Amino acid sequence: MKVLIIGGLGFVGTQVSLALLEKDHQVTVVDLPESQNRIDHRAFRYVSADTTREGIWQDAVARHDAAINLAGVSIFKRWTHAHKELIRTSRVLTTRHLADAVPADKSFTLCSTSAVGYYGWRQDEILTEEAPPGDDFLAGVCRDWEAEASRAREKGARVVITRFGIVLGRNGGALGQMIPAFRLFVGGPLGSGRQWFSWIHGQDLVRAFAFVLADDRVQGPVNFTAPQPVRNRELARALGRVMGRPSFFPAPSFMVRWVLGEFATAVLKGQRVVPSKLQDCGFTFRYPAVEGALRQILGTET
Numbered sequence: 001m002k003v004l005i006i007g008g009l010g011f012v013g014t015q016v017s018l019a020l021l022e023k024d025h026q027v028t029v030v031d032l033p034e035s036q037n038r039i040d041h042r043a044f045r046y047v048s049a050d051t052t053r054e055g056i057w058q059d060a061v062a063r064h065d066a067a068i069n070l071a072g073v074s075i076f077k078r079w080t081h082a083h084k085e086l087i088r089t090s091r092v093l094t095t096r097h098l099a100d101a102v103p104a105d106k107s108f109t110l111c112s113t114s115a116v117g118y119y120g121w122r123q124d125e126i127l128t129e130e131a132p133p134g135d136d137f138l139a140g141v142c143r144d145w146e147a148e149a150s151r152a153r154e155k156g157a158r159v160v161i162t163r164f165g166i167v168l169g170r171n172g173g174a175l176g177q178m179i180p181a182f183r184l185f186v187g188g189p190l191g192s193g194r195q196w197f198s199w200i201h202g203q204d205l206v207r208a209f210a211f212v213l214a215d216d217r218v219q220g221p222v223n224f225t226a227p228q229p230v231r232n233r234e235l236a237r238a239l240g241r242v243m244g245r246p247s248f249f250p251a252p253s254f255m256v257r258w259v260l261g262e263f264a265t266a267v268l269k270g271q272r273v274v275p276s277k278l279q280d281c282g283f284t285f286r287y288p289a290v291e292g293a294l295r296q297i298l299g300t301e302t
Contacts, residue, residue, distance in 0.1 A: 002026045004061055006051055006094060007070035011172035019206035030057050051094040058101035066109040066213055069098055079262045088141050095148040104155040111160045112149035116198050118142035118163055121269040128276040129221045158219050160212050165225035165273060168293055169202030182239055188249035190256055193233030196272035198225045201287035211283050223275045227288050238291040242298055
């Protein structure tokens with residue numbers, strides 16, 4: 001299969017690109033000129049482009065059988081007005097331009113990323129793909145993001161909306177920000193620690209992409225989360241056990257809000273999301289429980 005990946009050289013994209021190449025797919029990545037992690041492989045191609053703008057990069061879409069859309073600036077920083085605008089435009093405009101380029105004269109699959117932020121803040125409610133959207137900033141971004149991807153259905157494409165939980169893996173993501181505090185013996189839960197943390201091991205995420213690309217039954221929204229979400233305090237305890245560090249130094253809510261501003265709401269609330277559609281279609285997780293995932297990631301699996 002020929003697969004085009006938008007944003008294929010970032011923390012998640014590099015893992016997805018390498019996994020598909022290992023399965024003998026041909027991979028073309030479209031990413032920003034300053035992107036790192038260039039891949040040396042005979043079946044790999046790279047296109048440099050700003051996908052928030054229309055351009056010749058769109059011509060490459062029709063030469064592929066599928067596209068995976070991973071574009072979007074990180075939400076893991078303080079939300080200024082300017083950064084909130086980047087969060088929205090990097091996702092919505094890229095997806096609009098990608099959907100515009102989807103061919104109408106061939107079988108095509110579009111896997112477009114969204115996030116569990118779609119559901120808003122729902123306390124202890126268990127959220128499947130059937131749950132309605134929230135009404136906060138992130139939920140609004142996700143609704144607009146998904147609507148742009150869904151336009152590709154009008155051309156006959158199979159559209160899969162992959163709603164990511166927090167991706168756990170080496171050298172980046174949420175763990176990249178948590179591990180330093182634990183190494184300094186000051187790790188612990190954020191705020192009350194009662195908020196739900198919906199997560200997925202990076203290896204399961206790339207396996208899930210391969211699964212949905214191969215299975216034509218899968219379409220529409222799909223939660224890319226592990227089947228066992230945990231509360232933030234349970235995550236902290238598991239990370240402390242794996243690292244051999246204490247996990248009882250909480251970061252008070254007021255401090256988190258002072259450091260992160262509006263983004264603190266996403267950190268201090270969270271969602272309890274489960275992967276109903278993946279499991280119903282027969283996908284199995286290698287790392288369904290967070291402690292086993294952490295042990296594998298940190299190299300202490302027993």
